[in-house]
Amino acid sequence: MMRKKRMSFNGRLSESTTTPTTSSTYKEEEIEWEMRPGGMLVQKRCEKSKSSAPILRLRIAYGALRYEMSINSQSTFGELKKLLTTETGLQPAEQRLSYRGKERENREYLDKSGVKDRSKVVLMEDPASTEKRFLEMRKNAKIQSAHRAISDVAMEVDKLADQVSAIEKSIENGTKVPEVQITTLIEMLMRQAIKLDSIPAEGDASAQKDLQGKRVQKCVETLDLLKISNARIKPVVVTTKWETFDPPLIAQWEIFD
Known part of the structure; x- marks a missing residue:
């Protein structure tokens, strides 16, 4: 409480008390949650900030194959796996992604993990899937x-x-x-x-x-x-009829004296 002095009609000073009021107001922020790949419930990022985030060009090494993928820096490794499905034919559950020698979980964000533009990410197929x-x-x-x-x-x-x-x-x-x-x-x-x-x-x-x-x-x-x-079928007997000829005539020779 504050005490204020003021001049009264009789010339004396009198004190009065006032209760201070504040003009500042407090706004409670609403927190939204979302389900990320892998079933992890995390705080939802602001879409506005994500849309303004830089796009990363990542180099993906998959055995002897090399891919180059473009993805938002605030995306997760799980979202990167979905993009890789169209290139590799591997389903997200069949993929394992490693960055800087460490396997990354689906719910981990690229920027939070230190991924920069032109960074190299190693893709391996899950042994159980193989x-x-x-x-x-x-x-x-x-x-x-x-x-x-x-x-x-x-x-x-x-x-x-x-x-x-x-x-x-x-x-x-x-x-x-x-x-x-x-x-x-x-x-x-x-x-x-x-x-x-x-x-x-x-x-x-x-x-x-x-x-x-x-x-x-x-x-x-x-x-x-x-x-x-x-x-039950009786065989057909084929007979051959031979033609008969009369005996040959004996030639008679005339005898001359």
Whole structure:
């Protein structure tokens, strides 16, 4: 409290008290938060300050490959990984970024980590991701190999199925077929069935394998029925009629004295 002196009407000084007031006001700043890559909740930066931040040209070393990326200096390493995805084909979770010999987290800011224009950042593929990629490549190679093997069997089955149709047509027309021809065809079909059984297949390849197996089984069953029908057909006996001739005339010679 402040005391002020003033002159009264009777000429004496009197004191009065006043309560000071302040004209200053306090404004409470609102803090906004945002979820950064990696699930880290951090204070949201002012978009205005970020837009005015300088653009960095970074040199990215990925094995023997070199990339140059332009990015805002107030971006995070997680945001840099997203940009690198289009260049390298690696997903952000498959990337590891190192700067000055230290691996950087997704939530770390470039400028806070000391990254400058023309700085070098090392990109490496995550070892777990490399192993997973290798396993997927090996799995895909097996699937492709199975498809090729099944396709080869399918081509052979197509040829054998055509022969089955030809034999079926002949028997329906009453023409007897040599039994050895039917037996040999059954054996050839069974060989293809054995090949199918030896092919390891999964997914779509397994479905194709089952389909060809059913085709082989159907052809064999058809031949078994044709074998019975063929046995009932009597063979056609072809006879040759020989032309007969009269005995040759004996020449008579006239005897002269």
